[in-house]
Structure formats: C-alpha cells, structure tokens
Amino acid sequence: MLDYGEKYRGRSVLITGGMGFIGSNLARRLVEIGQVEVILVDAILPDQGGNLFNINGIEDRLRLHICHLGDVQAIRHLVAGVDYIFNLAGSTSHIDSMNDPHRDLELNCAAQLTLLEACRHFNPRAKIVFTSTRQVYGKPVYLPVDERHRIAPPDINGIHELAAEYYHLLYHRIYGLRAVVLRLTNVYGPRQMIHHNRQSFIAWFIRQAIDGGVIELFGEGRQRRDLNYVEDVVEALLLAGASEEAEGEIFNLGSDNPVSLAKLAAELIDLAGAGTIRSVPFPPERQMIDIGNFYASYRKIEEMLDWRPHTPLRVGLARTIDYYRTYREHYWYGNQGSISRSEATAPGDRD
C-alpha cells in the first residue's frame, strides 16, 4: 500500500462534516501523520453526526469552523488555498429525507454546489474526495455489487447523493477539478452518532447491546450486509486523496464477509455481555425502502489503490463497544456536547 503520509505532510486539509463520525476519525489520523494543517468545517446541526467531543484531545492541533456548507462567503474563504478537501458533510438519514425532502436537498445538493462552485472559482487545483453511499444502487440485481451495477436510488437521500456524485464528476470533467467519489457501505466504529436510530442501524444495535436493551430485527434479520470499520474507511479516503489516478473515478468500499443482521446482533450481545434480540415485522415505512441483501465488490479500489479492509468484524466491534462504554455520556443524549480537555483520548481507539 502506498505510504501516503508524504503526500499530506506540509499540506493543508479541509474536512467538511469534520466533527462527524468519519470526519473526526480522519482528522485524528491526519494529526497522527503529523505536520498536516487540519481544518474542520461543520455546522453541528441537531441530529446530524457532528459532536464536539469527537475532537477531544486533538482540539489544539486543528482549526474548527462552525458554519454551514451553504454559507457562500465562508466556504469560499475556507476552500481557497487548501490542498485537499475531504467532502463528508451531508445528511445520510433515509427516513429524515422522506420526511423532509427539501431539507435533504439543501444539505446534500445545494451545499455541495456551493462547495464545488467555490473550488471552481477559488481553488480549482484542490483534490476533492467525496463520500457517497451504496444507497445509490438501490435493491441489488446481482451480488456483490460492483461500480457498473445499475443505479436505482430507493429514497430521497439516495437521489440527492447520486446528484452530488454527478456534480463532482461533472466539475472534474468540465472544469478539471481533481475529484474522486467513494461509495461507502455500512461504516461503524467510535464517534458515530448513536443517540437516535435514523442514521445507522449498526450504531443503534451497538447502543442496545451496551444498554442491555432489545435489538429489534426486521424480518428475522436475515438481510446480509457488508460492514467497514471506520479506520479502514479513513485509509481508503487518504489513499484516494493521494492518488492522481483516482481522479474522476468512482470506487466502492466493501468487505469480504457480509454478515446477516441476526449474526451481527448475536455477536454484539456476546461481546457486550448484554442485550437481547427480538424479531419484529417490518414497519411499512422501512419495508418500502428496504433493499434486502447488499454487499459490494471493492475489487476496483483494491486493484487501483491497493486498498482492502484490515479490521476483522469482531475486533472492530469490540473496540467500538469499548469506546462507547468509556465515553457513553458524550454520545447517548445528542450532539450538544462540549469539549472536555481533562479527559484522555479514547483507549483502544487507534491501536
């Protein structure tokens, strides 16, 4: 695998959605690489992933701007002069997008256009890594799903993520922006929003296991999914950012061993030593947008960028449980937390 550290040392990196789950883990990794100017921008919107505690322990080694991606003047200022942009901001909730499609449009389309227009006019040479989602494929017609699989977004969020992908590739083709798109599958790990169940079923399962609660499985949990530990995703982001060959390309992430939700739940209960499973009928609003089994092929990024996931599921889940047990208070009740400088960095988080 490319030693990408050299590509980032002495350079400046802007992370949109930088206080969120993946953004803050990426920021930690960049701080660890060292000599990287790390700039986070995040609106810290209620019920989105931004959480002030996510940068606990590294807050003196980065710059944080709390603003909306749709704030044209601020975004122009932030974009100008940076070398890399990891564009992770946006809403990822399928249910929220169906309840308020205009808000999803604002967060996932209008904001992305503001960022790309700022790049086009004020920093056309920046490298941009955009994270999209497997949701754009909809219900698979074959497995594993590769990048040539037909597109069929099953909800408003998927439609808007797809539009945002197209924006990035269009600005690459027309204006030469150095954009690359990663389609993430289910990501889990420390620093994920875990206080409601509208964004990630895994995070919610983890919470139930830790709390000794009930993990509800729709349709007996037979659906199989591929999971990526967040550190593996961060590696993919940094490899994509470091590669010129990746520009203009779309890459799936994925894992080798898709797991049924029932098995995932059982694993979590075993690791946490708590929690129970209950099978429930699919709620209608979930059934309508459920995609059945899904797992992606990551062969393309493996071949082009030499990326593959390294963290075994059980190891990743154990670390995740450990993290939330230690920092429970910062994740259980919403994202209105404050930075506590007296607390240590999470044990086991990056080891």
Added chain:
Amino acid sequence: MLDYGEKYRGRSVLITGGMGFIGSNLARRLVEIGQVEVILVDAILPDQGGNLFNINGIEDRLRLHICHLGDVQAIRHLVAGVDYIFNLAGSTSHIDSMNDPHRDLELNCAAQLTLLEACRHFNPRAKIVFTSTRQVYGKPVYLPVDERHRIAPPDINGIHELAAEYYHLLYHRIYGLRAVVLRLTNVYGPRQMIHHNRQSFIAWFIRQAIDGGVIELFGEGRQRRDLNYVEDVVEALLLAGASEEAEGEIFNLGSDNPVSLAKLAAELIDLAGAGTIRSVPFPPERQMIDIGNFYASYRKIEEMLDWRPHTPLRVGLARTIDYYRTYREHYWYGNQGSISRSEATAPGDRD
C-alpha cells in the same frame, strides 16, 4: 390510438409551466377538446419560456395563476382537487445551468419536490405527467437510444432533470402517486421561446432563417438529431395522462428520421427563402457538453400507448415559420409581452 377526449371532458387539468412552449400548446388542445377545466400555473420568469401571448385567443377559457412552483401555499391550493397535472415547469437551458447551478436546482428540484409533496398530502390520486429530457442519457453509447440506455447526464440541468424523474417515480412507488415520465427529445413549433439561443438550437435556427441571418453550425453541423413537432408531443402527453398502464413508467419520444443539423438548416433556409449557413468551430463551453449524434427509440410508447409522431419535418417547420412570421413581435424581444385580444389565433397552427 386511444380516443382520450372522454378521459378529459368534465375533468380539471393543471399545467405547470402552462404559459410556456409545450404547456400553452397543450392548453390549446385541451380547450379544443372542450368541457375541460384548464388551469395554468407559471411564474413567467425572465428568459424562461413563459409568454403571455401564448394563450392569445383562449385566455377566456382557462384560469391562469402567476406564481412560482416553489410557493408552497399556492401550490397546495392549486393541486388540491384537480384530476390531472401536466408538470412541465422548469428550466431547460444547459448553458444557464452551468452558469448558475443553484438557480437550476431551485427551478428543477426544489420546485418539483414542492409540487410532489403537495400532491402527496393534498391530492394523492391526481395523475401526474412529468416531462424530462433526453439529456439524461448524455452521449449515447448506441443508437437509437431506448429507455434501458445507461444514464450519464452531461450537465447540471441533466443531473437535476434526472433527480426530478426519480422523485416522480419514487412518489409513485412509495406513496402511490399516479406519475408517468416522458423523456422529450428536441421539440419545435409555435410558441417556443425564440429570443435567445440558450434553450433550443432549433428555435434559434428558425429565427435566423426568418430574419435572413446566419445559421452557425458547430463542427459543420454533422450531428444528427431527432425532432418532434409540438402537436405530436401534446398527443403523447394526453395519451400518457389517459393511460393507467403508463403509471410508474418512463417513455422516450422520438422520430423516425433523424436529421443532421446541416440538413435542418438547409431545409429552413429553403422554406423561409432567406438565411445563410456558416460553419464555425465549437465554442469550448458547448463542445464540453455536446453529445454528438442523438436519436431515441420511441418503440415503448408506440407499443404501450400507440403513439407515434405524425407531422413530417418539412410540414412542421413550414407551420412554425408561418406562425413566427405572423406573430414575430411577440417572440423576438423577450417574454414580457401582453395579451392582445384584438389579434386572431395563429393561422395554420392547429390545422
């Protein structure tokens, strides 16, 4: 072909973008069918297709609401209770969309969500016919392009039209809205916006021929395109609206005889008895989004709805030239015209 007249008599029909090119021709046809309550909504935005003169002669037989599709309260009010919605509003300019992507997002995505949300909550049984564009296919990988052709929108406008298609089909699938999507190819005929060249190359060619001006052909005009006369498109809209089988489907329109732009220009000069042709190099901003040859297969709508184009190109072009010669003053200088009740309806327009 289905005698669709019975489906519309005694019913109410809302046309968004009703003062525009296709909308006003559709309104005329509905007035001609008779006993149809025709309601037009149009913001009559500068440089879009809305033109007050387009309803000249029928203004007493319909209701006109001048408002934005994004005006939530007004749209809810208009949507509630109608039987059919022909959803034709939106911007179709590729160049404008690249210059101001946020405005294109507003006109083509946010406004569509407002309309669909209004339908979902206040009139879920209305039939909705949405007009999209062949632009969603991008540069063809085979010809003629059928509905299974891969999607690759070449510009911001194409990305947003695609999103709007997905919205309609999603609301059909999830909420049971009776939506159908038509992908139009190049449409020409009376009442098209013809005062600038950013929306339709055909309209611009026609204007040059009538004015004895110069028709500029990029790359010698070898690109072949399929053209539909607006009355044929109106027939397709009405058939799609009348068919239950069409709900949830996407249909291409198209024609049997794709024509090169050079041949089209020569035909127009011959018919108008004026104008000259000049080959010029592709301007870079056009070259970047040019799609080469394009013509669509309309077999699906032919088989399901028994639609085919009936107007020979030369006949349609002659009628079009005749119309603009008669009403030149209302189309040459923008869309800020007023309704002149003393003028007759266009001769030859619907015969």
